[in-house]
Amino acid sequence: MTRVLDSVVVVGGCVAGVSAADTLRTEGFEGAITVVGDEPHTAYSRPALSKGVLRGEQDSVSVRLPRLDSSVEVRTSTRAVALDTDRRIVTVEHDGRREAVAFGGLVIATGVRARRLAAVERPDEFVVRDLDHSVALAAALRGASSVVIVGGGFLALELASSIRGMGLAVTVVHTLPPLSRHLGAELACLVVDTARAVGVRFVATSPGARALEGDACGVRLPNGAVVTSDVLVSAIGDQPNVEWLAGSGLSCNGPLEVTADGIVRPGIVAAGDVTSTRTASGSVERTPHWHSAIVQGRVAARALLGLAAPATPTPYFWTECFGMDIKVTGRIPRWVEPTALEGSLQQREAVLQWRGPDGVPVAAATVNRRMPLVKLSRLARPEFTEVTR
Amino acid sequence: MSQGILRIQLDRARCEGHGVCEEAAPRVYRLDDEGVLEILLDPVPEEFEALAESGARLCPVAALRTVRLG
Numbered sequence: 001m002t003r004v005l006d007s008v009v010v011v012g013g014c015v016a017g018v019s020a021a022d023t024l025r026t027e028g029f030e031g032a033i034t035v036v037g038d039e040p041h042t043a044y045s046r047p048a049l050s051k052g053v054l055r056g057e058q059d060s061v062s063v064r065l066p067r068l069d070s071s072v073e074v075r076t077s078t079r080a081v082a083l084d085t086d087r088r089i090v091t092v093e094h095d096g097r098r099e100a101v102a103f104g105g106l107v108i109a110t111g112v113r114a115r116r117l118a119a120v121e122r123p124d125e126f127v128v129r130d131l132d133h134s135v136a137l138a139a140a141l142r143g144a145s146s147v148v149i150v151g152g153g154f155l156a157l158e159l160a161s162s163i164r165g166m167g168l169a170v171t172v173v174h175t176l177p178p179l180s181r182h183l184g185a186e187l188a189c190l191v192v193d194t195a196r197a198v199g200v201r202f203v204a205t206s207p208g209a210r211a212l213e214g215d216a217c218g219v220r221l222p223n224g225a226v227v228t229s230d231v232l233v234s235a236i237g238d239q240p241n242v243e244w245l246a247g248s249g250l251s252c253n254g255p256l257e258v259t260a261d262g263i264v265r266p267g268i269v270a271a272g273d274v275t276s277t278r279t280a281s282g283s284v285e286r287t288p289h290w291h292s293a294i295v296q297g298r299v300a301a302r303a304l305l306g307l308a309a310p311a312t313p314t315p316y317f318w319t320e321c322f323g324m325d326i327k328v329t330g331r332i333p334r335w336v337e338p339t340a341l342e343g344s345l346q347q348r349e350a351v352l353q354w355r356g357p358d359g360v361p362v363a364a365a366t367v368n369r370r371m372p373l374v375k376l377s378r379l380a381r382p383e384f385t386e387v388t389r
Numbered sequence: 390m391s392q393g394i395l396r397i398q399l400d401r402a403r404c405e406g407h408g409v410c411e412e413a414a415p416r417v418y419r420l421d422d423e424g425v426l427e428i429l430l431d432p433v434p435e436e437f438e439a440l441a442e443s444g445a446r447l448c449p450v451a452a453l454r455t456v457r458l459g
Contacts, residue, residue, distance in 0.1 A: 015447065018446060018447070019447060022413075022439075022442075022443040022446060022447070023443075025439055025443075026439045026440055026443055043446075044451075045448075045449055045450060045451045047449050047450065048450065048451070062451065063451055064451070065446050065447070065448075065451060066442065066445050066446045066453075066454060066455060068446070069439070069442070290449050291407070291409065291449070294409060294413075294447050316407075318405075318407070325405070327407075370405075370406045370423055370424030370425070371406075371424050372406065372408050372411070372420035372421075372422070372424050373406075373407060373408035373409075373411075373412070373420070374408060374411070374420070375422070
């Protein structure tokens with residue numbers, strides 16, 4: 001027997017949840033939609049947090065996404081605390097008061113939170129995940145002259161770029177070569193060299209850096225060396241917000257595994273950073289990017305409505321730092337050198353393509369070049385081998 | 390039923406050509422070969438309003454706004 005879907009609750013108010021709510025409406029779902037998010041803000045552009053917001057060029061209003069259709073109920077400062085999959089009830093908490101919200105279909109898009117060096121949250125260790133974090137860090141930077149950033153990913157380098165651009169001394173403490181996991185050695189080196197040229201200091205360490213205790217600010221490395229600064233920022237990855245699923249029968253140990261259609265179990269789907277999928281080879285894979293969150297929200301909403309998932313697009317992400325605007329589709333293999341289809345890395349302007357061991361394109365990137373996503377994606381897809389060869 | 394006409398406002402200085410809007414609503418938004426965004430339908434006909442709004446909403450750099458006039 002098929003139950004008619006009459007109401008959907010979306011847990012998570014940022015872009016994956018917004019995308020799901022939007023898709024439900026554009027696909028013709030006319031039932032009630034409630035979006036609950038624990039932040040005090042409605043959805044906003046997260047990519048701006050390490051850039052425009054931190055530099056004070058964009059305020060908390062200008063980064064807000066346009067509101068959802070007025071037929072969608074959006075509740076802010078409302079946290080989901082429990083899920084009963086049998087009775088189809090989400091318990092939410094707002095202002096200390098709990099309320100049971102019944103649902104026909106559920107979208108889980110609770111995202112992730114930033115990991116921290118210190119076991120307990122402390123006011124002098126900054127992270128940048130939410131709008132309030134970015135605003136708080138911007139305020140702390142005003143009276144500061146030096147910053148230590150722990151981490152070697154996109155966020156760490158974008159923060160380093162923004163903060164160095166504001167005139168502060170910046171030290172990046174990292175374990176793996178910065179960005180190499182995402183951009184491949186050549187492109188990652190170009191970014192790091194450019195950062196060094198404008199005075200960013202890089203300190204490589206084995207894992208296990210700790211925040212300094214007491215009044216001192218900075219980190220102690222496993223080899224005993226100490227790097228001090230006025231402000232400490234951790235950009236060391238994230239952990240999924242799944243604790244509220246304890247007791248629900250759904251996994252609350254690590255990211256929530258979904259099918260390619262975003263399905264967790266019948267009537268329950270998930271999207272965005274909180275999710276992972278299993279690849280054909282059996283490994284668990286995450287694509288915690290803005291664009292993936294949108295696509296996954298769309299796919300999950302369609303699955304709830306019983307509609308087929310559109311073809312999975314190649315992953316897409318971008319970064320802007322140290323005067324370089326880099327856009328990537330596909331997954332850059334670590335040990336393969338890219339071919340420059342146009343321009344060159346030396347000129348800091350290029351269209352790059354990576355091929356797998358069998359010569360089939362697997363990833364493509366632009367550096368300081370504009371190219372529509374559709375066109376760029378084509379360069380990263382095997383079926384276009386002939387065209388691009 | 391929505392009242393008035395829906396128009397799209399694009400902040401060109403902010404647009405980086407990601408093309409998320411185009412993906413959401415290809416009848417409304419189109420990136421040309423240089424990655425420059427063209428708005429194909431403005432004012433937006435009623436049947437494309439929801440899609441146009443969705444495309445604007447998902448812009449990663451918040452370069453698009455929709456406004457209802459009249």
